[in-house]
Amino acid sequence: xxxxxxxxxxxxxxxxxxxxxxxxxxxxxxxxxxxxxxxxxxxxxxxxxxxxxxxxxxxxxxxxxxxxxxxxxxxxxxxxxxxxxxxxxxxxxxxxxxxxxxxxxxxxxxxxxxxxxxxxxxxxxxxxxxxxxxxxxxxxxxxxxxxxxxxxxxxxxxxxxxxxxxxxxxxxxxxxxxxxxxxxxxxxxxxxxxxxxxxxxxxxxxxxxxxxxxxxxxxxxxxxxxxxxxxxxxxxxxxxxx
Amino acid sequence: xxxxxxxxxxxxxxxxxxxxxxxxxxxxxxxxxxxxxxxxxxxxxxxxxxxxxxxxxxxxxxxxxxxxxxxxxxxxxxxxxxxxxxxxxxxxxxxxxxxxxxxxxxxxxxxxxxxxxxxxxxxxxxxxxxxxxxxxxxxxxxxxxxxxxxxxxxxxxxxxxxxxxxxxxxxxxxxxxxxxxxxxxxxxxxxxxxxxxxxxxxxxxxxxxxxxxxxxxxxxxxxxxxxxxxxxxxxxxxxxxx
Numbered sequence: 001x002x003x004x005x006x007x008x009x010x011x012x013x014x015x016x017x018x019x020x021x022x023x024x025x026x027x028x029x030x031x032x033x034x035x036x037x038x039x040x041x042x043x044x045x046x047x048x049x050x051x052x053x054x055x056x057x058x059x060x061x062x063x064x065x066x067x068x069x070x071x072x073x074x075x076x077x078x079x080x081x082x083x084x085x086x087x088x089x090x091x092x093x094x095x096x097x098x099x100x101x102x103x104x105x106x107x108x109x110x111x112x113x114x115x116x117x118x119x120x121x122x123x124x125x126x127x128x129x130x131x132x133x134x135x136x137x138x139x140x141x142x143x144x145x146x147x148x149x150x151x152x153x154x155x156x157x158x159x160x161x162x163x164x165x166x167x168x169x170x171x172x173x174x175x176x177x178x179x180x181x182x183x184x185x186x187x188x189x190x191x192x193x194x195x196x197x198x199x200x201x202x203x204x205x206x207x208x209x210x211x212x213x214x215x216x217x218x219x220x221x222x223x224x225x226x227x228x229x230x231x232x233x234x235x236x237x238x239x240x241x242x
Numbered sequence: 243x244x245x246x247x248x249x250x251x252x253x254x255x256x257x258x259x260x261x262x263x264x265x266x267x268x269x270x271x272x273x274x275x276x277x278x279x280x281x282x283x284x285x286x287x288x289x290x291x292x293x294x295x296x297x298x299x300x301x302x303x304x305x306x307x308x309x310x311x312x313x314x315x316x317x318x319x320x321x322x323x324x325x326x327x328x329x330x331x332x333x334x335x336x337x338x339x340x341x342x343x344x345x346x347x348x349x350x351x352x353x354x355x356x357x358x359x360x361x362x363x364x365x366x367x368x369x370x371x372x373x374x375x376x377x378x379x380x381x382x383x384x385x386x387x388x389x390x391x392x393x394x395x396x397x398x399x400x401x402x403x404x405x406x407x408x409x410x411x412x413x414x415x416x417x418x419x420x421x422x423x424x425x426x427x428x429x430x431x432x433x434x435x436x437x438x439x440x441x442x443x444x445x446x447x448x449x450x451x452x453x454x455x456x457x458x459x460x461x462x463x464x465x466x467x468x469x470x471x472x473x474x475x476x477x478x479x480x481x482x483x484x
């Protein structure tokens with residue numbers, strides 16, 4: 001069942017016309033017709049099954065409230081831009097895997113650099129990818145995405161843990177990802193920090209708030225590491241809530 | 243440091259000429275010259291640092307043995323072909339994340355179907371992707387890949403656990419992935435089974451050997467589910483070996 005997001009607060013068994021923004025997708029892509037059903041998530045993360053009752057203006061009726069478990073852990077992916085389609089791919093998969101926010105920082109060894117105009121265009125594309133992945137994976141919220149400055153300008157103290165996967169761990173004591181996450185059971189917000197293809201600069205690895213974690217024996221590509229971490233976090237939290 | 247695979251059994255401080263197959267990659271792609279160093283994994287999974295000592299014939303000398311931990315769990319991804327580039331992407335990422343073998347089965351609701359000639363061509367392309375991802379991620383072995391018949395023709399009894407992620411779990415008791423894996427600490431071989439874009443057929447879900455697992459609250463795309471499972475398995479085994 002396809003899912004759409006409403007920006008209103010919805011009630012059961014009422015008629016709404018606020019999904020005009022999704023009319024093209026519903027009618028032309030999904031080829032829905034009168035009587036077809038879909039899911040709507042409202043602004044308070046309430047989920048309803050709804051029926052299409054009119055085409056123009058596009059109108060639907062909520063007919064069932066769906067009970068869902070909301071994983072309360074907030075996950076922010078702190079990442080630089082990556083080359084080619086890797087970044088698009090990463091945000092799509094990370095959205096499926098539960099990321100709640102993306103902060104795009106200016107890495108010292110960044111391979112990709114953009115001026116303000118290009119950034120604005122990219123952001124529009126990124127938001128579209130995130131929106132699509134959110135609907136498809138039936139998330140209850142759409143992740144946010146924004147450009148920020150250098151890594152050391154981000155306030156990392158607002159996260160309970162800042163997971164930092166770094167290839168060269170010879171100089172640092174590292175723990176397994178699961179140990180790091182299990183050490184503190186009361187984590188409300190976590191960040192996942194990864195570097196560009198060119199790797200982290202030494203300065204970037206010296207921030208006080210970082211928890212260095214070991215991600216297996218292999219070398220993961222820049223776009224794979226966050227997916228690994230998000231999967232493991234999700235599995236741990238699924239275990240806790242089941 | 244770039245990694246290559248030798249099919250021989252290597253010793254320390256000896257000269258070898260068996261990497262002619264990688265000459266193009268070393269000289270033209272990586273632009274190596276005399277004295278440059280790289281990693282070689284031999285057929286017994288021994289890892290050496292080596293130095294390029296001659297260009298033609300391409301000769302190298304092993305000068306240091308590298309101690310590595312080999313995660314002994316054998317992971318087989320049992321998968322149908324997927325549309326477009328999704329399958330290429332999946333095997334690349336799954337190789338990075340530790341898959342040891344791929345069995346491509348004929349799903350009842352398969353979207354992609356190929357004749358024998360096309361299969362052979364695809365297999366050549368798949369092997370190239372797997373080889374590249376193995377070198378890049380510094381694996382100790384290159385995963386195998388082959389076409390097999392329908393899901394019910396595969397001998398699933400040779401795996402200690404067959405992880406089966408199925409969206410509609412209302413009719414089945416499912417466990418979290420971590421619970422399923424922790425139940426039996428003596429797992430040597432595990433399979434990860436996933437369906438095509440069209441989903442599993444009812445018949446496919448009725449095989450006796452399947453362990454139904456829950457992968458979080460969201461709906462993962464066909465190519466994302468195996469990456470989730472491989473990440474979680476790797477994190478659990480990393481925790482056990484650290």
